[in-house]
Amino acid sequence: MGFILEPPSSRTSVVATMFSVSWLLIFLVQSSFARVIDLKWEVEYKHWSPDCIESVVMAINGTFPGPTIEATAGDTVNIALTNHLHTEGVVIHWHGITQKGTPWADGTASISQCAINAGETFVYSFTVEKAGTYFYHGHYGMQRSAGLYGSLIVHEAEPVRQPFKYDGEFNLLLSDWWHQNVHRQEVDLSGVPIRFIGEPQAILINGKGQYNCSIAAHFDKSSNVCNFTEKEQCKPEVLQVKPNKKYRIRIASTTALASLNFMIQGHKLEVVEADGNYVKPFLVDDLDIYSGESYSVLLNTNQGPPSGNYWISIGVRGRKPEDPPTPPALAILNYYPMTPVSKHPSSAPPVHPVWNNYTHSKLFSNEIKALTGPKSKDFNYKPPPQKQDRRIVLLNTQNKIKKNVKWTINNISLTLPSTPYLGAIKYGIDNAFTQESPPDHYNSPSYNIEEPPPLETNAIYSNAVYKLPSNKVIDVILQNANMLTKEHSEIHPWHLHGHDFWVLGYGEGKFSDANETLFNTVDPPLRNTVVVYPYGWTALRFVTDNPGVWAFHCHIEPHLHMGMGVIFAEAVEEIKKMKVNKEALVCGLTGKMFMNSHND
Ligand SMILES: O=C1O[C@H]([C@@H](O)CO)C(O)=C1O
Numbered sequence: 399m400g401f402i403l404e405p406p407s408s409r410t411s412v413v414a415t416m417f418s419v420s421w422l423l424i425f426l427v428q429s430s431f432a433r434v435i436d437l438k439w440e441v442e443y444k445h446w447s448p449d450c451i452e453s454v455v456m457a458i459n460g461t462f463p464g465p466t467i468e469a470t471a472g473d474t475v476n477i478a479l480t481n482h483l484h485t486e487g488v489v490i491h492w493h494g495i496t497q498k499g500t501p502w503a504d505g506t507a508s509i510s511q512c513a514i515n516a517g518e519t520f521v522y523s524f525t526v527e528k529a530g531t532y533f534y535h536g537h538y539g540m541q542r543s544a545g546l547y548g549s550l551i552v553h554e555a556e557p558v559r560q561p562f563k564y565d566g567e568f569n570l571l572l573s574d575w576w577h578q579n580v581h582r583q584e585v586d587l588s589g590v591p592i593r594f595i596g597e598p599q600a601i602l603i604n605g606k607g608q609y610n611c612s613i614a615a616h617f618d619k620s621s622n623v624c625n626f627t628e629k630e631q632c633k634p635e636v637l638q639v640k641p642n643k644k645y646r647i648r649i650a651s652t653t654a655l656a657s658l659n660f661m662i663q664g665h666k667l668e669v670v671e672a673d674g675n676y677v678k679p680f681l682v683d684d685l686d687i688y689s690g691e692s693y694s695v696l697l698n699t700n701q702g703p704p705s706g707n708y709w710i711s712i713g714v715r716g717r718k719p720e721d722p723p724t725p726p727a728l729a730i731l732n733y734y735p736m737t738p739v740s741k742h743p744s745s746a747p748p749v750h751p752v753w754n755n756y757t758h759s760k761l762f763s764n765e766i767k768a769l770t771g772p773k774s775k776d777f778n779y780k781p782p783p784q785k786q787d788r789r790i791v792l793l794n795t796q797n798k799i800k801k802n803v804k805w806t807i808n809n810i811s812l813t814l815p816s817t818p819y820l821g822a823i824k825y826g827i828d829n830a831f832t833q834e835s836p837p838d839h840y841n842s843p844s845y846n847i848e849e850p851p852p853l854e855t856n857a858i859y860s861n862a863v864y865k866l867p868s869n870k871v872i873d874v875i876l877q878n879a880n881m882l883t884k885e886h887s888e889i890h891p892w893h894l895h896g897h898d899f900w901v902l903g904y905g906e907g908k909f910s911d912a913n914e915t916l917f918n919t920v921d922p923p924l925r926n927t928v929v930v931y932p933y934g935w936t937a938l939r940f941v942t943d944n945p946g947v948w949a950f951h952c953h954i955e956p957h958l959h960m961g962m963g964v965i966f967a968e969a970v971e972e973i974k975k976m977k978v979n980k981e982a983l984v985c986g987l988t989g990k991m992f993m994n995s996h997n998d
Pocket residue numbers: 592593594803881882883888956957960
């Protein structure tokens with residue numbers, strides 16, 4: 399029942415690579431053989447019981463969540479993805495992988511590629527440059543919510559150089575689950591009036607949860623509180639540990655909506671990695687994790703009596719609970735061989751911080767710093783450039799377009815074109831999307847972020863992109879505000895494709911240039927996802943050194959569906975010269991272009 403990571407079962411073949419000059423360089427730098435990992439995946443709908451209630455999930459090779467990919471930094475991963483969904487397209491995004499030189503493999507429908515048609519196969523091919531805890535997921539419509547996800551673990555090529563040591567590791571991929579099917583959710587969100595999807599019915603750990611049933615009761619055989627079905631598909635995870643050891647627990651969140659809080663009863667955790675980047679280690683009793691983020695924590699099994707079972711609990715926060723509230727997901731930390739797995743912990747599960755205790759969350763966010771100093775030099779951490787070349791301020795709010803409730807960024811609700819941007823830009827097909835740039839700032843300096851947006855502001859749908867020249871330092875300020883409902887502002891975790899960025903800081907209220915003095919430019923953490931708190935701002939910085947078309951969006955799936963994102967077209971001139979896999983672009987105007995050139 400324990401699931402200490404085993405040798406990767408998903409790695410169908412490891413093919414020895416040709417020793418081209420570049421491979422040799424990687425070999426010399428990393429002192430290890432970079433390999434090619436070839437995978438064949440089939441996506442299909444399948445009956446499954448993620449929370450013990452039978453439903454339909456998007457499965458890969460017959461499993462949910464999809465297979466875990468395990469690779470070593472420097473490896474090339476090829477995934478031949480066949481779509482067996484019969485009546486819908488599909489794509490998969492490799493979350494946290496920067497796709498240097500392979501922007502066509504980023505797996506974003508209408509942005510980096512055409513959705514893969516039913517019955518067709520598309521081969522993703524990319525290099526995993528940096529060790530860390532990553533995951534993959536659908537990026538077409540709301541297919542992530544339908545269960546299209548799995549883990550992607552990249553190990554250090556030279557584990558001895560890792561800044562911390564451990565005796566074993568576990569991997570926990572967190573998600574949330576609804577009983578309403580995702581097609582219905584999409585229609586509900588786009589309806590007039592909007593019917594919001596509501597809070598999830600269950601939180602899943604590695605695809606397993608419990609609906610309407612306290613797992614505590616599962617272990618108390620005298621209780622009839624719930625009907626534990628013993629179904630393999632929803633059996634709680636058990637992490638088996640030995641005393642006086644150190645374990646690395648990888649935790650990633652691919653939730654559609656829920657912000658989560660992770661804790662292990664009676665154990666402190668040492669945070670050491672965030673989004674594939676090492677951080678200055680610090681101890682916590684609990685850790686917040688937002689959709690799109692990943693962490694590694696070290697668990698020392700020398701805390702308290704080295705026997706017994708302890709609750710691992712994952713609670714929901716950041717959104718007001720409904721009645722009944724989404725119950726925390728629970729798993730078991732089991733000290734073996736002294737304690738049988740079936741012996742339930744002797745006390746109730748730990749209690750999470752209350753859902754709107756943002757002070758607690760902000761303390762945690764502010765504690766995350768990059769690992770610097772002698773230990774960090776092997777990992778190429780560089781502090782950010784001290785000054786930006788361009789600052790883009792993105793106002794996060796809602797508005798109504800006609801009668802539809804939409805999320806708008808600087809008054810624009812993102813819609814995607816039928817020709818992927820990458821192809822349109824590469825081949826100069828200007829009529830594939832609006833050529834006008836979206837604004838770098840929101841309209842009025844007197845905008846009141848404390849109030850709902852004025853409805854007469856002419857919010858619009860647009861597929862416009864920010865064109866970013868190469869090798870520039872870009873600052874983005876995420877400015878949160880009141881949504882349409884009075885006295886409401888929600889949490890949004892923003893994820894950037896193609897890059898890690900430095901998180902320069904968080905602040906309350908409205909950002910002004912004077913807030914620059916608050917920026918941490920010494921040891922800001924590198925991440926690919928960052929949260930903006932209600933009524934606050936978050937500042938981030940990145941350098942445009944990766945030609946491609948990259949989405950930057952709220953990782954809450956219904957919010958993206960409702961337009962909460964922007965597109966960065968980076969180094970357009972370089973994109974025009976790049977080699978791109980044309981298979982990614984056989985739709986829309988690029989598809990027509992290929993067809994016409996063939997006929998000629
Ligand atoms: O996107 C959302 O829509 C609802 C609400 O604004 C409209 O019902 C909500 O809480 C969201 O997060």
